[in-house]
Amino acid sequence: MGLFQLTDIPRILPELLLLLLAIFVIGSDVFERWSNSDQVIEERARAAGQLAAVGLGLVVLVTLVQSRLLFTVPEPGTNPILNILINFGRNLQSVGTDQPALIGAFAIDQLTMIARLLFASAALVVTLVTMGGKTLRHPAEFYGLMLFATLGLTVMAGSVDLILAYIALELSSLALYVLAGYLRDDERSTEAGVKYFLFGAISSAMLLYGMSLAYGFAASESAKGGTTVIATLFSQIGQSGVASNALSPLVLVALVFIIAGLGYKIAATPFHSWAPDVYQGAPPVVTMLIATASKTAGFLLLYRMLTIAFPNSFGSAEPSSMAGWAALIALIAAATVLLGNLAALLQTSTRRMLAYSGIGHTGFMLLALTLAGTSRAEDQTFATAALLTYLTAYIATSLVAFGVLSIVVEATGGDEVEHLRGLWKRNTPLAAMLSISLLSLAGIPPLSGFWAKLLVFMAAYRGGAIWLVALALAMTVVALAYYLRVLRVIWSSDTAIADRIRIGRGQAWTLGIVAGLIVLLGLVPGPLWSVFETVVK
Secondary structure (H helix, E strand, C coil): CCCCCCCHHHHCHHHHHHHHHHHHHHHHHHCCCCCCCHHHHHHHHHHHHHHHHHHHHHHHHHHHHHHCCCCCCCCCCCCHHHHHHHHHHHHHHCCCCCCCECCCCECCCHHHHHHHHHHHHHHHHHHHHHHCCCCCCCHHHHHHHHHHHHHHHHHHHHECEHHHHHHHHHHHHHHHHHHHCCCCCCHHHHHHHHHHHHHHHHHHHHHHHHHHHHHHHHHHHCCCCCCCEHHHHHHHHHHHHHHHCCCCHHHHHHHHHHHHHHHHHHCCCCCCCHHHHHHHHCCHHHHHHHHHHHHHHHHHHHHHHHHHHCCCCCCCCCCCCCCCHHHHHHHHHHHHHHHHHHHHCCCCEHHHHHHHHHHHHHHHHHHHHHHHCCCCHHHHHHHHHHHHHHHHHHHHHHHHHHHHHHHHHHHHCCCEHHHHCCHHHHCHHHHHHHHHHHHHHHCCCCCHHHHHHHHHHHHHHHCCCHHHHHHHHHHHHHHHHHHHHHHHHHCCCCCCCCCCCCCCHHHHHHHHHHHHHHHHHHHCCHHHHHHHHHHCC
16 A cells, blocks of 8 residues: 555546535635625526536546546547547546555545446536526535535545545535535425434444444454554454354444444435435435435445455355345345335325335345345346446436426425326426336336346345345335326326426426436346446456
């Protein structure tokens, strides 16, 4: 492990761009605060939003080039101006991905590249939807906090060091706490911010305590002392487990606290209680980010810590994934799927329904982790690819669902299911996009959600959790019931409300493109699966 070098700069360029962009968005707004008139505030909001959108688009472009997921930059030609861009692209693609950056704390692997793409794209969608809504009173602070949250989530997903992972989690969490309570004149928003902060503080304390226990045990077992690098730290724990074919009780306690701390982040049962109130009380555009990027970052960090920390299931003679921590994950997945879907049946608020639905989807995603605990390389590859496919499909569908709801809430002032009655008469594109997202969440073919569920079911089946697959299938039928209830209201002709719901051109194009991706990934799932299967090998 060497010290930080200048060669690390191009390797962490997307994160540096996010940091500079956040500072620039906030700093540039200072020079525009020459009046408090509505016209000036509208100009400030437009400038901050456009700057954030252009910057996020640049981050997505840089990551696409750097990741080499879609193409390899060709050799320079004869055009000197074009050669400048070609050489820049080749330099980006030549950065080494074999060793972590930032003193060995941040992994520059394909999993990090995918996280960068997902989070920057989600933030870009949130930005474009926000720009088409009501004018923000403090636009630079909103977009700046959103960019800091995106930066924290990206670093968290790529962290392979306990300290960096915790700092990144706190950076993203603090920004999201403020964004959840952004509407200071709205009691629900203020309540959501406070609840999110309190539950987040508890989860952070639990995670930090689990990390400290693991660090202390590893330090006592190693003659070289403790380390915060996950691979080195937990290789010491792993060697101890191999010697006795069982993990120390202290390590098991640490593992439970780590899972509990990150369980709050992904809203897994019994750590889910904050989600319904925060989803309903926070501004809808903020909920878009919390429900998608924040949950995905929690999953990726949990995946890294579990698979790097405990790559084998000690205590079992067979390399079965349903021993050790995978068995605990299976129990949490069962409880999460059961509670999330049954509770969603009782909701009359669309945002609370989607919150409980999101809890249920957390349980579905945990199915893939039951296979990730195996020592078989092919099973780990399948589990990781299945998890990434589900996360990608869930991000796309949730962005569309909450994006449409943000427009409906702004137009009607409420988020009850009845506020969607006859939506097809009031705005047919909105009704179509919301229907696509709900059907995808329900797992109806040929949408992307169908393949995502099928893959995680296959992962759990291969892991030996047949009972869990049966339970998940039953809860899929339950989920279909409450999704169809909303769809019936959307396409109902029985409505006394004739006012049309207007949608901005930018909002329509943004949500329309994402809805189109949901359909496209459902019709042609092979390329996405091939990419994920290749990068995780």
